[in-house]
Amino acid sequence: EPNAGHRALAEMEASGVVSGVITQNVDGLHLRAGSSHVIEVHGTMRRVLCLRCGQVFDRRDIAVQIEELNPWITVPENIALAPDGDVLPETTDGFVIPVCTVCEGMLKPDVVFFGEYVPLDRFRAAESLLRSSTALIVAGSSLVVNSGVRLVERARRRGIPLIIVNHEPTRADVWAHATIAAGTSDVLPALQELLR
Numbered sequence: 001e002p003n004a005g006h007r008a009l010a011e012m013e014a015s016g017v018v019s020g021v022i023t024q025n026v027d028g029l030h031l032r033a034g035s036s037h038v039i040e041v042h043g044t045m046r047r048v049l050c051l052r053c054g055q056v057f058d059r060r061d062i063a064v065q066i067e068e069l070n071p072w073i074t075v076p077e078n079i080a081l082a083p084d085g086d087v088l089p090e091t092t093d094g095f096v097i098p099v100c101t102v103c104e105g106m107l108k109p110d111v112v113f114f115g116e117y118v119p120l121d122r123f124r125a126a127e128s129l130l131r132s133s134t135a136l137i138v139a140g141s142s143l144v145v146n147s148g149v150r151l152v153e154r155a156r157r158r159g160i161p162l163i164i165v166n167h168e169p170t171r172a173d174v175w176a177h178a179t180i181a182a183g184t185s186d187v188l189p190a191l192q193e194l195l196r
Contacts, residue, residue, distance in 0.1 A: 001029070002032050005139060005184035005189070006030055009188060011034070013035050019132060021038045022151060023038060026040065026044050028045065028046050039125045045110075049110045051108055052104075053103040066097075112147075126151055135161040137164075137165065138164045163176065165182065166180075
């Protein structure tokens with residue numbers, strides 16, 4: 001569920017203080033919190049796409065197909081989830097994977113996996129939002145992934161203020177005008193109050 005940090009960003013966007021959100025997260029929480037100008041650099045788990053023809057599907061529709069194609073699968077109520085929310089099945093024997101209903105191609109969540117490149121159009125959209133901004137707040141990212149670091153580097157080159165809010169040190173702390181070693185659910189609502 002969206003937390004206080006997500007909601008504070010959405011409210012600051014609605015009031016005109018924040019011009020948009022660039023996120024590496026694929027969970028859709030910024031949109032659910034009410035942000036409207038969200039660039040999901042690494043994609044979203046809400047969509048599935050065909051690797052052959054590019055057709056896009058709603059993930060819920062694919063989940064229904066998986067259940068229909070594999071009626072023998074049962075998910076216990078108290079199943080242990082991995083840190084990323086995945087479940088390790090006891091077996092994959094007999095599991096039927098849905099294919100694209102347009103071309104029968106292979107389907108994949110519309111997310112950038114480690115080792116893949118961020119689609120150029122998404123990165124350009126993020127750069128465009130950054131170019132129109134007067135500051136950059138990095139909130140809740142260690143900046144381990146290069147796509148985030150590249151955006152911070154562009155902000156640094158422009159000389160706009162860079163504020164980093166993260167519990168742990170990041171790769172870009174040396175460039176930051178300010179670093180705040182705290183959680184976004186505490187800092188972003190406090191920032192919202194200061195800017196009212």
